[in-house]
Amino acid sequence: MLKHIYEPAAYAAQSLDGCYWVSTAPQAPDYAPLAGEARVEFAVIGGGFTGLSAALRLAEAGVDVAVLDMHAPGWGASGRNGGFCCMGGSKASGATLLRRYGADELARHRAAEVSSIETVADIAARYGIELDRHSEGEVQLAHRPAAFEEMRAEAATLARELGCETRLIGPTELAAEGLAAQGMHGALHVRLGFGLNPRKYVLGLAEAVTRLGGRIHAHSTVEQITRSGEDYVLRTSGGTLRARHILLATNGYSSDNLPDWMRARYLPVQSSVIVTRPLSDDEIAAQGWSSDLMAYDSRKLLHYFRLMPNRQMLFGMRGGVRWTPADHAAIRREIRRDFDTMFPAWRAVEAPWFWSGLANLARDLVPFVGQIGDWPRAFASFAYHGNGVAMGTWCGAQMADLALGRETALPDFYRTPPKRFELGPARRLALIMAYHYYKVMDGK
Template sequence: MLKRLYEPAAYSAASLSGCFWAETLPDGRDYAPLSGAARAEFAVIGAGFAGLSAALRLAEAGADVAVLDLHAPGWGASGRNGGFCCIGGAKASGATIARRHGAGELAAHRAAEKAAIALVEELAERYAIDLQRHSDGEVQLAHSPRAYAALREEAPEMARAYGVAAQLIAPEELATQGLAGRGFHGGLHLGLGFGLNPRALALGLAHGAQDLGVRIHANSPAEAITPAPEGYRIATPGGTLTARHLLIATNGYSAENLPGWMRARFLPVQSSVIVTRPLTEDEIAEQGWSSDLMAYDTRNLLHYFRLMPDRRMLFGMRGGVRWTPRAHAEIHRAIRADFEAMFPAWGGVETPYFWSGLANLARNLTPFVGAVPGMARAYAAFAWHGNGVAMGTFGGRAMADLALGRAPAIPRFYQAEPKRFELGPARRLALSLAYPYFKVIDAL
């Protein structure tokens, strides 16, 4: 039996209910469940950004690839996130990365962040994926005067680090730039990245891989991995897949015992989203938020939001710690209250879509893309720290390069074995203590 951290409902097909992306972008492809005994040169577990990007990379190299997924391509975090294709991937600060690994590795990480965004653009063009993209970069909004002072100090370094414009926006300039909301004290616009429909990207990667011969099996959860003379034998409810190479890309939906090495090396964290009905031009003018920039605030428990091309407002936040009907009702009330507090003119606007998903952290707060110790020809890629659109796609490609015997274009520290979290199977309980603490810090 698989050992997972959250309640069983988090991993059920029904957990996608209410997701705007899933309910408005159907997938016309067929992904037959694995049936009987099958073989492949490369087996990929997980059909999200990382797994599909890896499968696509392998297929482009002419490899025989099979992908297994708990439900279907894009069902997990890849098809239900906020659609921010932006820098990120590590929760550790630049100063922390430099202190741990050196200035050269920090520079390599910055280069990887930019390359990840470029890879999404490249794949979308190559495989004719309509991303429904918008936004010239992203804007970080200060939630306090102190936070704005920090952004002011940070702006020159951001411009140097990424080689793009970093425009500081004074508090009195927000409204003129269509960024009016309650509780904003200025912002920093970084001209890097764009917004997209994440399900469109996930399905586009799946279709591209399938067209190159990749076999994608939906409703085929990997339930056990055992060594075999040919490599690995992966058991699913309907059959077995034997492969010489194994690639694991399950991120926040991983299990503690698949394989056993994963135990306590990842921490899923819940993120929730609401989406409004289309706003009228009068409603947009009344609130004063007309910008299409991807935006997020400076809180530890941050909010992220964007006005999409169809004039719906997407609004997301962290904070859930349990996957139960009662907990979901509470987070639904909380996210709606925060939305109305930040955008009071939209207090009467309906938000017909609400859903949650699992992002993922590593103990050292940096991504992992590397070989699984003690398992020959086995690799894993996970821990995008809430920024998996670009970095998950990039990390999956790098994992495929490792499996192909190529040198991946990633920082060396990405390949370092992540430490295990303290508290082991009880580590999720630490979030119940951390979240109230961060709320207090954010209010100061």
């Protein structure tokens, strides 16, 4: 039995219920489950951005690859996130990365952030994936005056390190920019990244994999991995797959015993989203938020939001710690309160869509792409800290290059095995204390 750290409902097919993105894209193809015994050169576990990007890179190289997924491609975080293709991946700040790893490694990380966004755009262009793309970069709004002063100090540094334009927007300029949100004290616009429909993107990735000859098996939870000579043997409820190489890409939906090396090296965190009905021109004018920029605020427990091309507003937040109906009801009330506080003119606007998913943290707050312990020809990639659209795609491709024996563009610290979290299987309890502390820090 897999050792997950959330309630079983978090991993059930029904956890996708209420997700807006499902209504925006065609039904996913009916990928057949693994049945009987089979063999493949490269087995990828997990059909999200990371796993499918890895499989695509392998299929492009002309090797035999198969993807196994618990439910179906895009069922997990990759098909239910906020659709922010943006810089990120590390929760540690640039200053922290500089102190820990030095200037060269920080520069390689910044290059990875830029390359990850370009990778998504390139894949979409090459394989004709319609992304519903919008937003020229992203904007961070200061929820306190002190936060805007920090942005003022950071703007030039980010421009230099990322090689992109940054622009400060003063408190009195927000309304003129179509960024009128209650309680904000300025903003920093970074012209890097874009918004997209994550379900259309992930299904497009899956289609590209199969177009190049890769296999995808849905409803094929890998329950056990064992060694047999030079092969890895992956067992599901319906069959057995022998593989020379394995690539683990389960991120926030990982388990502590697949393989045992994963134990306590990752921490899933719940993120929840609401989406409104389409807003009228009058409603948009009444609030003063007409910008299509991806946006987030400066809180520790941040909100992320964007007005989509069809004029529906997406609004997400962190904060859940248990996957139960009662907890989800409480999160839905809290997210609605925060939405109404930030956008008071939209208090009466219905938000019929609500859902949650699992992002993922590492103890050192940086991504990992590297070898699984002392297992030869076995690799894992995870921990994008809520920014997996771009970084998960890029890391998946880099993981495939590792498996192919190619040179990679990975910073060295990405390849350092993550430390294990304290409290082991009870590590989720630490989130409760952290979230209470962050709410105090955020003034909630």
